[in-house]
Amino acid sequence: MQTAAHTPASVEPVHLAWPSEGMTRVPYQVFFDPAIYELEQEKLFRGPLWSYVALEAEVANAGDFKATFIGDTPVVVTRDKEGALHAFVNRCAHRGALVCREPRGNRVRHTCVYHQWSYDLKGNLIGVPFPKGIDGKGGYPADFTPSQHSLRKLNVATYNGVVFASFSDQVEPLVEYLGPEMRPWLDRIFNRPVRVLGYARQFINANWKLYLENVRDPYHASLLHLFHTTFGIYRSSQGGGVILDRYGRHSMLRAYKRTQEEEVGAYRGANLRTYQEQYTLADPSLLKTRKEFELELTNSIHSIFPCLVVQQIQNTMAVRHILPKGQDKFELLFTFFGYEDDDEEMLAIRVKQANLVGPAGYISMEDGHATELVQQAIVRDETGRSFIELGGREAVNQENLLTETGLRAFWQYYRNLLGFNS
């Protein structure tokens, strides 16, 4: 028999020498090398980390399920009759078909359509058709043991209604994974039961880590996103800073208003193209905001490694789930939420302010596009590297927004995790 002309691309071992400058340089190869993407799926997404999979509000009742991904592996999150959450790989233990074929719903069991192998909400195999055959013909061998053919189960943990899963049995407890530096900020947002208000999806032709850089980068906020400056709303002189966890893998960007005079003065002095004073909003109701947090922040962008971003911009809140789809593609899924006890007025504010974020977001639509501009330009340059020295060469907390400290911290952690040496 002849071999097929088409053979699948084999994964080459990764050859990558990290620049000797360390975390202030990132080799562009990490954004386009398919071998690095494969390594990430194995060492990172299936490694000793916790990945965001759902909000508890999405699987509130017994039988509720949600289909999602860890890295690019399809997984399902379920809630069983006793109220416990489970997660398993969405792949039949028989012949590998996708078991759960709906994005969300409610079922008492999950049955693979291919040969009707049936699983309970914990992922245990509970039934196969014709196990003994018919009239003594066919069927499984006598030693066939259904309990040995469960779906691949994952560890599950929740923090304040946010659900995480892990392939690893060695992973540290979720509370420690999130860490003492990050937990207060999650506590601030997830302070009471939330209600999902809707979804928005973007598909971006860029490496997923370019988006992880974007959400750790306060420098671009008023330079790429010109909405506020065009309409004279507020400017990059606003106060704020970057907080990192002790490993540098998570970050928290926050911004708060200074007085109007301080802002305009600082911006005029900088003489930037982004400063335009001639436009005003015809309908400023978009910016109507209600105080709802003890600590008022105009923006908080909270990145939990690897693929979760929790965002509060004025009164709009969302989790952004980054779903890698190959070395040069990712999906960005926004799950907008409010609180269960929101009144009508607050709900209306959140719906209107959703104009600010998402695929058509006044101050977020450019993020995906910026990552695409990088992906388009870095091709075929094995020695190319970025330059990340804004705010110094360290990865430490900084109390200003003109810094790339969050990027340096992230790359230092990533590099160690994947074992990329100089």
Add this chain to the structure above:
Amino acid sequence: MQRDEVRDAVEDLMHAYVQCIDDDRLEEWPDFFTEGCLYRVIPRENADQGLPIAIMHCDSRGMLHDRVVAHRKANLFAPHIYRHLVSAIRITGQEQEIVTVRANYAVFRTLVDPVSYGVTEVYSVGEYRDKIALIDGVTKFKEKLVIVDTSRIQSLLVTPL
């Protein structure tokens, strides 16, 4: 107005609306709406689940105007051309001066940036659910709900549907 006249007026409005966008005459786009209009671009997954979030939500003509100013002056995106196809325009109800209309739409997007120059893709497919006001022989959208089947948006949405 006679039934045929209403139908003609509705179809004229819907075709003029998409040609305005496709011709990049966005400054005229808000004029297709009444002052107190509602324009929402809603992913079908939200519409089907009764979830309130839209990806564009404008509840006044002023907000439409702000979208146009942001498109021209603030937002950054790959330059592109739209081509709308509208079909299955059907009047489903009329109460006094408000006509309820359903139609299908498809938008092809052609990129004109240097990397993807001249590449056309099916950018968005979905349905218009409109309420059209007929006042003194003039038709305007009082409400235009764009229910987007293509929930997963390629890169971003900046030009209205």
